[in-house]
Amino acid sequence: MNSVAPPVLPEPVPTVERTLRRLFLTLFLRGRGSRGLKKSTAPTSIANKLALTLLFYALFGCMALFFVNQDTFALSIYLSGMTFAFLGMFVASSAGEILFNKEEGDILLHRPVTPRMLLWTKVRVLVEVSLWLAGAFNLAGLVGGTFFGHGNWLFLPVHIVSVVLEALLCTGSVVLVYQLCLRWFGRERLDGLMTTAQVGMTIMVVLSGQILPRVMFKLDHILKPNEGAWWISLLPPAWFAGFDDAFAGSGASHSWLLAGLAVAMTAVVLWLAFGRLAGVYGAGLQALNESVSGGSKAARRRRWLPALVQLPPLCWWNRHPVARASFVLTSAYMLRDRDVKLRLYPGLAPMLIFPFIVIFQGRGQGGGGMGDFGVGLAGAYLGLVPLLGMGILQYSQQWQATDVFRSAPITGPAQVCHGARRAVLFFLTFPLLLVFAALAYFLGRDWSQLELLLPGIIVLPVYALVPSCLDGAVPLSKPTEAAKSAGRGLWTMGVMFISMALGGLAAYAHHQGWFWPMMAGEFTLALLVYVALRHSLSLLKWESAE
Amino acid sequence: MISVQNLTKLFGAQTAVDNLSFDIPGGQIVGFLGPNGAGKSTTLRMLTGMLEPTAGTANIAGFDLRQQPVDVKRHVGFVPDSGAVFESLSGLEYLEMVAALYGIPAKAAQARIRQFIAFFDLSFETLTDKLLGAYSKGMKRKVVITSALLHNPPVVFFDEPLDGLDANAAVGFKALIQTLAKEGKTIVYSSHILDVVERVCHRVIIIDKGKLLLDGKPDELVAAHQSGSLEKLFTSLTGGAELERRAEDFAKTFRP
Numbered sequence: 001m002n003s004v005a006p007p008v009l010p011e012p013v014p015t016v017e018r019t020l021r022r023l024f025l026t027l028f029l030r031g032r033g034s035r036g037l038k039k040s041t042a043p044t045s046i047a048n049k050l051a052l053t054l055l056f057y058a059l060f061g062c063m064a065l066f067f068v069n070q071d072t073f074a075l076s077i078y079l080s081g082m083t084f085a086f087l088g089m090f091v092a093s094s095a096g097e098i099l100f101n102k103e104e105g106d107i108l109l110h111r112p113v114t115p116r117m118l119l120w121t122k123v124r125v126l127v128e129v130s131l132w133l134a135g136a137f138n139l140a141g142l143v144g145g146t147f148f149g150h151g152n153w154l155f156l157p158v159h160i161v162s163v164v165l166e167a168l169l170c171t172g173s174v175v176l177v178y179q180l181c182l183r184w185f186g187r188e189r190l191d192g193l194m195t196t197a198q199v200g201m202t203i204m205v206v207l208s209g210q211i212l213p214r215v216m217f218k219l220d221h222i223l224k225p226n227e228g229a230w231w232i233s234l235l236p237p238a239w240f241a242g243f244d245d246a247f248a249g250s251g252a253s254h255s256w257l258l259a260g261l262a263v264a265m266t267a268v269v270l271w272l273a274f275g276r277l278a279g280v281y282g283a284g285l286q287a288l289n290e291s292v293s294g295g296s297k298a299a300r301r302r303r304w305l306p307a308l309v310q311l312p313p314l315c316w317w318n319r320h321p322v323a324r325a326s327f328v329l330t331s332a333y334m335l336r337d338r339d340v341k342l343r344l345y346p347g348l349a350p351m352l353i354f355p356f357i358v359i360f361q362g363r364g365q366g367g368g369g370m371g372d373f374g375v376g377l378a379g380a381y382l383g384l385v386p387l388l389g390m391g392i393l394q395y396s397q398q399w400q401a402t403d404v405f406r407s408a409p410i411t412g413p414a415q416v417c418h419g420a421r422r423a424v425l426f427f428l429t430f431p432l433l434l435v436f437a438a439l440a441y442f443l444g445r446d447w448s449q450l451e452l453l454l455p456g457i458i459v460l461p462v463y464a465l466v467p468s469c470l471d472g473a474v475p476l477s478k479p480t481e482a483a484k485s486a487g488r489g490l491w492t493m494g495v496m497f498i499s500m501a502l503g504g505l506a507a508y509a510h511h512q513g514w515f516w517p518m519m520a521g522e523f524t525l526a527l528l529v530y531v532a533l534r535h536s537l538s539l540l541k542w543e544s545a546e
Numbered sequence: 547m548i549s550v551q552n553l554t555k556l557f558g559a560q561t562a563v564d565n566l567s568f569d570i571p572g573g574q575i576v577g578f579l580g581p582n583g584a585g586k587s588t589t590l591r592m593l594t595g596m597l598e599p600t601a602g603t604a605n606i607a608g609f610d611l612r613q614q615p616v617d618v619k620r621h622v623g624f625v626p627d628s629g630a631v632f633e634s635l636s637g638l639e640y641l642e643m644v645a646a647l648y649g650i651p652a653k654a655a656q657a658r659i660r661q662f663i664a665f666f667d668l669s670f671e672t673l674t675d676k677l678l679g680a681y682s683k684g685m686k687r688k689v690v691i692t693s694a695l696l697h698n699p700p701v702v703f704f705d706e707p708l709d710g711l712d713a714n715a716a717v718g719f720k721a722l723i724q725t726l727a728k729e730g731k732t733i734v735y736s737s738h739i740l741d742v743v744e745r746v747c748h749r750v751i752i753i754d755k756g757k758l759l760l761d762g763k764p765d766e767l768v769a770a771h772q773s774g775s776l777e778k779l780f781t782s783l784t785g786g787a788e789l790e791r792r793a794e795d796f797a798k799t800f801r802p
Contacts, residue, residue: 106596
């Protein structure tokens, strides 16, 4: 009997789609750049990182258990609202980098890959990761909605379908916004518009994520669209809550209407984003590789910054030329750089929503009540802006360019840090102070309440110095990848507690009549700390560039 | 192997490449020269399918650039001047990813990668253990060159390929492209290092402001213009002589 050798099967070749999916998933999980990361801090375990993120989402999702005794619509609108907030934040912050990456053109556009294939693979990865996050967040709600309270077994499959639809709508909407920006405004304004759209979307989503749970707990009656709150039907989370309620809850007619809206809107957005406008994507990727000069209008728009710093009071404030140059550099990055803007403004927004809420809650209450505390707290909370701002601004994609500071004939980073903190105070903190003051006045109609902003204003210079003195925060000098491992939480918590204490103390002192002596004491103490910190900063030398 | 017909690229009102036409047969190394902003990189990006031409077209390795862009891409290799790579991948992960995009099976890809590693004197451990972000500029460039040649393309475009390479690697690279040309591949080599171009290229194309200025063999062009060297010819054509005079004036008058 002849033995027949088994046929040698050709080795399977991975498909292009599969290769790209794997690539974009890896890039998403590891981050795009690893420049400047030491080997020990380089991301090595994707599984650990992902597991931790999902665990955080799952734990946060346990808040849904507070709603299990309410009806299906109430539970679902909470889950859908928060899922929208989380997914929106994730997709909005990731989409720009994933969909329109400038360097990627040089790596992939000359390979045998079509733009449509690139778009589909990227969107698939976005949806895939969105679903992991949504799944983790909705886990507790799913269990609660199925087995506890008014739960029934149908909730499980129905809510899974609604979450998938929600993830598709979220991703499709963001992709659609980008495509439309590209189609309507073209390459020259694409970068700026994408950044603005992305920052806006992220802030909006972050704020809605902060506000929604408060609204949910306080205003039960608004959750009944059939009881006069017709406007809730305009909100996408209500559509998906209606979907759940129609199939697994009351089955009321308005819920069927909302369910129809959920399916129809998702289909329309997907058709527009991937059917009608997918062709624009290829043009967009190519456009990113075109080197277009900004034109005289754009150049004129950029010239105001160096001119502004030459005018009083900024020229008096930034007398040292290095501080002046650092002021212009930091301001330019805060106002123009996409990466910095995407970390800075969404990073500050969630922290600053709290004082707004407290001011609103205390409206009309004068004399030692919630009104005084709210204004005092808002003022004290302002310290978070320079503290977090300086912390975030030490990271940049062009961190290697800050070698120019080290090679310049200056002994240490003091003047560079002074220029940066002044830019943060001037462009971020002072405008916010004006907003708080205007809000406090228009809601309270009481000039004397504005005095309560003073305790916060007095400590601002101290807060602005802390990151440079204690954390070595030199503007734009560290790689962005290192920012992911940075722990600013402790500082933030510290300032939040101090702010609350200061706000409370100021309100109490204002009520008791010893506000001004307290101010004198605080001013003296702040001055001493400020002088000590400034002195220690002036003694700092450049660290060896490893 | 490459036939370019009336290739034009406009960026708004600005003409980057202006009605460019030339033909390059197989087995030829062509130096593609021009001063900064002449339109070299834009031309290479159009020929590799990265940018859509405003007008004109090209036929590369038998495929029309406008009608069959993916087929063109399958038959060309490109080393862009940026040397961009995905820095959070290891060198091996990156090269395996590129190989998969061209449909090269994993085992065959590994074998080819090992050949290039040996040629460029890279260690396999470096390629597997370190992320590309931690590589030196020269090592990254070697990986980019490898990624352009992995699929054994008949046409290769190099845009400033020597940037970052040390002297030994540069010598090896020059030998490599000469070997590739002997095998019948078409090499388009864009560089500002003119003495290298003069030594390795069979032919040079000089462009300025998007227009073709000269096209011919380096020694014949130098002789015809009685310029002594390609560098002198280049500077006389593209206004470099004026720059030399300005530099002398600058050095005399410059006060810090």
